[in-house]
Amino acid sequence: MQNATAAEAPVTLTYRDAVREALHAALRDDPRVFLMGEDVGRYGGSYAVSKGLLETFGAERIRDTPLCESTFVGAGIGAALGGMRPIVEVMTVNFSLLALDQIVNNAATLSHMSGGQLNVPLVIRLATGAGRQLGAQHSHSLEGWYAHIPGLRIAVPATIDDARFMLAAALRLPDPVLLFEHLYLYNMQGTLTEGLEQVDLERAAIRRTGRDVTLISYGWSLHKCLAAAATLAAEGIEAEVLDLRSLRPLDEATIMASVRHTHHALIVDEGWRSGSLAAEIVTRIVEQAFYELDAPVARLCTAEVPIPYAQHLEEAALPSPARIAAAARELLTSARGP
Amino acid sequence: MNALVAPALTQTHGLALLRAMLRIRAFEDRCYQLYGQMRIRGFLHLYNGEEAVAAGAFAALRPEDAIVSTYREHGHALARGVPMNRVMAELFGKQTGCSGGRGGSMHLFDVTRKFYGGNAIVAGGLPIAVGLALAQKLRGEPALTACFFGDGAVAEGEFHESLNLAALWRLPVLFLCENNRYAMGTALDRAQAETDISLKAGAYRIPAAALDGMDVFAVETAVADAARGIRGGGGPVLLEMRTYRFRAHSMFDPQLYRDRAEVEQWRKKGPLITLTTRLKALGLMSEEDYQRLERECNAEVDAAVAFAERSPWEPVSSLERFVYAERHRR
Numbered sequence: 001m002q003n004a005t006a007a008e009a010p011v012t013l014t015y016r017d018a019v020r021e022a023l024h025a026a027l028r029d030d031p032r033v034f035l036m037g038e039d040v041g042r043y044g045g046s047y048a049v050s051k052g053l054l055e056t057f058g059a060e061r062i063r064d065t066p067l068c069e070s071t072f073v074g075a076g077i078g079a080a081l082g083g084m085r086p087i088v089e090v091m092t093v094n095f096s097l098l099a100l101d102q103i104v105n106n107a108a109t110l111s112h113m114s115g116g117q118l119n120v121p122l123v124i125r126l127a128t129g130a131g132r133q134l135g136a137q138h139s140h141s142l143e144g145w146y147a148h149i150p151g152l153r154i155a156v157p158a159t160i161d162d163a164r165f166m167l168a169a170a171l172r173l174p175d176p177v178l179l180f181e182h183l184y185l186y187n188m189q190g191t192l193t194e195g196l197e198q199v200d201l202e203r204a205a206i207r208r209t210g211r212d213v214t215l216i217s218y219g220w221s222l223h224k225c226l227a228a229a230a231t232l233a234a235e236g237i238e239a240e241v242l243d244l245r246s247l248r249p250l251d252e253a254t255i256m257a258s259v260r261h262t263h264h265a266l267i268v269d270e271g272w273r274s275g276s277l278a279a280e281i282v283t284r285i286v287e288q289a290f291y292e293l294d295a296p297v298a299r300l301c302t303a304e305v306p307i308p309y310a311q312h313l314e315e316a317a318l319p320s321p322a323r324i325a326a327a328a329r330e331l332l333t334s335a336r337g338p
Numbered sequence: 339m340n341a342l343v344a345p346a347l348t349q350t351h352g353l354a355l356l357r358a359m360l361r362i363r364a365f366e367d368r369c370y371q372l373y374g375q376m377r378i379r380g381f382l383h384l385y386n387g388e389e390a391v392a393a394g395a396f397a398a399l400r401p402e403d404a405i406v407s408t409y410r411e412h413g414h415a416l417a418r419g420v421p422m423n424r425v426m427a428e429l430f431g432k433q434t435g436c437s438g439g440r441g442g443s444m445h446l447f448d449v450t451r452k453f454y455g456g457n458a459i460v461a462g463g464l465p466i467a468v469g470l471a472l473a474q475k476l477r478g479e480p481a482l483t484a485c486f487f488g489d490g491a492v493a494e495g496e497f498h499e500s501l502n503l504a505a506l507w508r509l510p511v512l513f514l515c516e517n518n519r520y521a522m523g524t525a526l527d528r529a530q531a532e533t534d535i536s537l538k539a540g541a542y543r544i545p546a547a548a549l550d551g552m553d554v555f556a557v558e559t560a561v562a563d564a565a566r567g568i569r570g571g572g573g574p575v576l577l578e579m580r581t582y583r584f585r586a587h588s589m590f591d592p593q594l595y596r597d598r599a600e601v602e603q604w605r606k607k608g609p610l611i612t613l614t615t616r617l618k619a620l621g622l623m624s625e626e627d628y629q630r631l632e633r634e635c636n637a638e639v640d641a642a643v644a645f646a647e648r649s650p651w652e653p654v655s656s657l658e659r660f661v662y663a664e665r666h667r668r
Contacts, residue, residue: 034476060476063507065503066499066502066503066506068495068499068502068503070465070495070496070499071464071465071468071496071499071500071503072465072503073465074462074464074465074466074468074469074496074500075465075466075468075469075472075503076469077465077466077469078406078454078465078466078467078468078469078470078471078472078473078483079469079470079472079473079476080469080473081454081466081469081470081473082404082469082470082471082472082473082474082477083473083477084472084473084476084477086469101459101462101496102462102465102466105459105462106457106459106462106466110455111660111661111662111663112440112659112660112661113437113440113441113445113447113455114437114438114440114441114445114447114449114455114660115435115436115437115438115439115440115441115447115660116438116659116660116663116664117437117447117448117449118447118449118454118455119663121663150661151661151662153662174662174663175662175663
């Protein structure tokens with residue numbers, strides 16, 4: 001690659017900046033779009049994502065809500081039915097449990113239950129995940145739960161590009177879309193791919209190519225997988241790293257193509273193992289690519305405990321690059337047999 | 339609220355309201371029979387006794403207003419103008435039903451009439467009504483959202499959250515509480531420390547009134563007055579309509595929680611009896627007029643049943659349609 005000149009040098013920005021730019025562009029481009037949630041306005045967003053938007057777009061379009069998750073999510077559904085394109089920020093996935101009735105019983109069902117008369121073009125943004133010593137009630141990774149529900153679309157931006165462009169893709173869809181932003185990623189720095197103007201919300205992406213093993217993940221775990229792949233590369237193991245991007249629908253074609261290429265799959269999921277998204281992916285691989293496998297599919301999930309506060313305990317509970325690398329080595333060793 | 343001014347009662351109007359109520363009664367009496375014959379399945383919640391609320395409210399609402407309803411919504415749908423054929427076909431689970439057979443009794447929808455459904459989660463419709471009203475306000479539409487719910491919903495958090503948000507944002511929501519005194523089998527005074535529901539609106543600075551939900555004119559007048567205030571930008575209003583359900587909660591309810599004598603007491607105050615007596619006393623309706631109305635309503639029900647019976651089933655091949663939207667893609 002040629003060196004870029006100073007004038008062409010891409011601007012470094014954080015994931016948080018990228019989401020804010022996405023919000024800014026959506027509000028600028030479509031008068032039907034508005035942002036609503038707890039402290040999105042004057043406070044600037046719990047994670048400072050919406051900082052400055054109130055000054056630009058005013059209180060009608062950057063709406064601070066009272067603490068009433070069920071009702072402001074339901075109001076988002078109603079506003080979507082009424083012709084608007086609301087973006088509802090639920091501060092974290094943990095609080096979305098207070099809005100489960102509206103998300104599961106209304107947003108997900110209204111299209112089907114009305115025989116296709118209604119549709120709910122609603123985007124819900126939620127911070128998710130652990131890693132900041134916030135304790136059990138602020139550290140859930142429940143996106144896999146939501147991916148269980150027909151009628152919802154679940155997407156997870158893990159890169160600067162996706163943080164910048166997934167929102168517009170979600171707003172283009174006529175269905176309810178939940179966008180999960182891992183709280184650990186907000187400070188991540190990077191650059192936007194030059195010339196990129198939009199992304200899709202259906203396809204997985206190969207973030208690193210490799211021939212030996214496929215590491216399948218999303219969100220913060222993707223970056224742990226990339227770190228593990230770098231470690232493994234130094235040992236001569238070439239890991240392919242697959243970013244799911246969309247948890248519902250799952251891009252089976254990209255998953256199976258990679259598994260057929262590497263013949264080994266390790267799923268890394270910050271959710272708990274029992275009844276998990278990881279379990280679903282394992283099953284689909286077994287169903288569709290069983291004879292391509294040189295070893296049983298492996299997975300690395302969060303330990304089955306409420307996430308503890310103490311740093312060493314939290315760290316021990318979550319997938320880490322070291323544990324991912326170890327699991328990949330073990331997978332390849334077991335494949336070679338005794 | 340402003341003083342309520344009842345409109346002058348004309349023969350045409352009186353008979354129209356009576357017809358609206360008789361249609362609902364005739365429709366549901368037939369539903370009751372059809373349920374016994376297992377032609378209608380699932381849950382079936384009858385509105386019998388509460389017809390004055392639907393007839394009065396929809397006489398005062400406009401086509402551009404959005405409607406959010408509950409699982410006891412046959413009367414609302416019919417009074418709104420959802421064709422009886424399509425409502426009956428929905429109860430049969432047929433393709434021609436107003437939800438294509440995917441909703442059933444508790445989930446009647448008609449988007450062309452801004453009828454945003456029966457919601458089967460108690461209080462689950464209130465936040466949606468707030469959102470519809472928010473869209474109306476943001477889009478500058480000269481319309482309101484009328485949201486029906488029962489006394490049971492008042493115990494739910496979403497009731498309080500929704501009243502607060504509607505008042506805080508001064509949204510055009512008309513909260514219509516159909517207080518039939520029982521949340522399934524739990525009497526209001528066993529569920530609420532304050533049984534005067536209209537008083538609860540005061541905590542959110544929402545104007546409210548309690549009225550006789552058995553009196554169709556009282557309902558019509560109160561709804562018209564409230565709607566006028568809301569359309570004028572006055573923000574939400576709550577009306578508590580005190581009514582009574584004569585039949586069981588659903589078809590699986592032995593009614594162990596109330597005395598037969600209480601039901602009989604309320605039947606004497608029933609909305610159809612009250613209005614019929616009044617129209618006759620005023621010389622606005624003869625017994626022949628009444629018989630004719632009843633015949634016409636029964637004939638419409640006969641036709642609806644025939645329509646539902648001859649309608650096709652949705653093919654199983656389309657089972658997975660509409661889980662995601664098939665239109666409005668941009």
